[in-house]
Amino acid sequence: MNSKMDLSEILLYLELIKKEKKRKPLLKELNMMLYFLEDYDQVEEFHNKLIEKFTIYIPFRFLSEGLIHFIEDYEACVNLKNKILQTSSRKDSMLFMHQILLSETKEQAISIIKEAKEFEVELGEEWADNYDSMWRIKKNQDEWRRNIIEFSEYNLFSETYEDFYKMKLNYFESLSLNQLKETLLEKQTHNNNRKITQTTVYDRSVYIKEFARRVSNGICQLCEKSAPFLDKQGKPFLEVHHIHYLSKGGSDNMENVVAVCPNCHRKIHQLELEEDVKKISTRALENIGI
Ligand SMILES: [Zn+2]
Ligand SMILES: [Zn+2]
Structure with missing residues (x-):
């Protein structure tokens, strides 16, 4: 597969499927887009654009199983977690686990485990030892990328990419x-x-x-x-x-x-x-x- 999108193309893709196809991005597309991003700044920009354009239509699985792995900032993690908890009736332990990885002290981690319980998410006391684990966050990111390649979604993306390329050509041709x-x-x-x-x-x-x-x-x-x-x-x-x-x-x-x-x-x-x-x-x- 020689298709690789940069963030700029990804943002245009989001715009075009909304404007021309009148649909929201699919889970496999979101996963692939995230896969192409290079650093957390880009992830954040991508995420902001998604919220701006599609508000609550972002699939829960993408937020809790994909995006959350890339967050390296405590505040950003809390914001995303709260947004997900407000807009979805589903809870995912990953939301709280990731926050623990980013917290600085064990006390902080323990209070997050307590909070999780209020949302009926059982984490187990031992999870508190995982505070301040940037290495684990990086490992999760790598694992997530590896999974995306192993899933068939990766192969399917060639089609999506061709589709995007055509849309992009048509769009630019329509502009004088x-x-x-x-x-x-x-x-x-x-x-x-x-x-x-x-x-x-x-x-x-x-x-x-x-x-x-x-x-x-x-x-x-x-x-x-x-x-x-x-x-x-x-x-x-x-x-x-x-x-x-x-x-x-x-x-x-x-x-x-x-x-x-x-x-x-x-x-x-x-x-x-x-x-x-x-x-x-x-x-x-x-x-x-x-
Ligand atoms: Zn040059
Ligand atoms: Zn030349």
């Missing part, structure tokens, strides 16, 4: 270049008003990539040759490069991206030639005017 730019500018202004800038980067990145590819018209913006091949969907294969690297604080904006062939992309990173940077910077500025 101007609409694409407007969407990006909207997201940009909206984001500047929000405190957490990191999270909003994900939201935009899939649009920025589409913009860079769209304005390149299938021609590498450095060597000016046609893309070396067409992808499975018949689209010219070019890679999107950030002129000022994101890892060094560069922004995910229209003026900071170009689409280049894989060869040039490697050359840019390998040699970091001033003349190349100059050329692609000029191209990026021209792109905005297109």
Whole structure:
């Protein structure tokens, strides 16, 4: 399976199935999406988006057997647990167990066991010894990922992914270049008003990539040759490069991206030639005017 989604694509996928298919994500889809996320920041952003878009429609099994394993912050764990307890009549011992793993003292752990009892969840006194166990949380995450691969859900995901890819293509094809730019500018202004800038980067990145590819018209913006091949969907294969690297604080904006062939992309990173940077910077500025 060569399908791998990043968070930005996942957020778009959630938007598209809601808007175009008028349905909520399935358990197997949610599990796979979670599987692709890289760190807890991403998990949290994903979770916030789910709540924002689908509120109480998130399957209980996903919350209690999937998502909870990824929470590494005590407050976030308590918040999620409370939300689940409020919205579902089902209780899962994992909710309380995970909170114990994140608690700092044994006393705290004991009080969580007592609380669990009020919800008719019997944990057993010995569980109190598991407080402050980040290693166990990491182990649970690994186990969860392994399970996902072993389940057939993983194989089924290829289909889901193809489906998403088509939806994404159709969606972007339905947007004119101007609409694409407007969407990006909207997201940009909206984001500047929000405190957490990191999270909003994900939201935009899939649009920025589409913009860079769209304005390149299938021609590498450095060597000016046609893309070396067409992808499975018949689209010219070019890679999107950030002129000022994101890892060094560069922004995910229209003026900071170009689409280049894989060869040039490697050359840019390998040699970091001033003349190349100059050329692609000029191209990026021209792109905005297109
Ligand atoms: Zn090139
Ligand atoms: Zn690059």
